[in-house]
């Protein structure tokens with residue numbers, strides 16, 4: 001018996017179970033896919049449309065338990081459209097795009113099931129890069145719904161679900177004050193410290209009585225990285241012991257797809273803190289300001305990396321476009337445009353842009369490309 005997801009949200013608990021063998025996706029004792037908590041106090045009634053928006057919620061287990069579907073049933077040719085939808089969902093995510101859902105016209109059961117099957121395909125293929133890309137893309141997909149739900153519900157005073165998701169998953173209590181959302185200063189600072197745009201600095205926010213005022217978009221933007229990590233953690237916890245026959249072809253296709261991403265940028269532990277930080281931001285799918293991207297490009301070019309080696313680094317950026325990225329990198333490298341090769345910005349300039357994360361290893365250097373040289377020369 002292996003767990004698909006195992007969660008414990010306050011007093012509410014559902015354990016999603018998937019067997020390695022057998023006729024059904026069962027819990028061996030009670031012959032059901034999911035073991036449901038007896039304590040259902042504080043459980044929100046969530047409809048299938050909400051679960052299609054937020055398929056990572058533990059509450060999705062209750063719905064799926066009622067379907068009585070087994071892993072083997074899902075691998076039967078009758079369910080091929082779901083497997084294809086799941087595969088398509090991964091392919092879209094791997095290209096850095098967000099899988100689109102028209103919840104008004106689409107079959108919401110297939111939205112939820114394709115998410116589950118996508119996880120089984122990903123875990124069967126076992127490729128961390130694909131799992132990370134899928135987690136980020138699904139986080140950004142759900143982020144859109146969360147933002148809509150906060151905004152639309154605001155007038156209807158029906159904020160229970162979006163606020164519960166934010167509170168249960170990320171321990172952030174969000175309240176509403178007229179048209180705005182408010183969170184405690186420490187909750188804000190803990191997350192906003194990772195953003196570099198000036199508008200996220202506390203001095204540029206409206207703060208009253210220890211609370212920060214935010215728009216719906218800003219509220220959800222604050223928890224984007226955590227949402228991606230949450231989904232990634234869920235997927236990592238899945239243990240698939242054998243791949244159902246009907247999934248094998250698509251699992252093999254994923255292995256081939258992943259080869260596209262094997263040509264990744266070389267990341268050295270010898271890079272200065274500002275460069276390491278920029279790479280980490282991009283790896284999390286966070287938005288790195290243009291000045292941060294310029295730093296990475298000029299630094300890595302100065303270290304002898306090629307445009308083709310550097311370009312994959314930007315694939316997780318929320319606004320990634322392959323052609324534009326290569327064009328800009330070629331321009332910075334001097335291989336196109338005016339032919340001018342741009343130099344890495346100085347530490348002073350990076351400090352003024354809040355992109356310096358100096359440690360004692362920086363040792364008074366004035367440009368990141370000097371990082372490490374002083375120590376070697378001592």
Ligand code: SF4
Pocket residue numbers: 272273274275346347348350351355356357358359362365366367368371
């Ligand atoms: S001191 Fe220079 S090299 Fe070090 S983190 Fe700051 S900008 Fe980067």
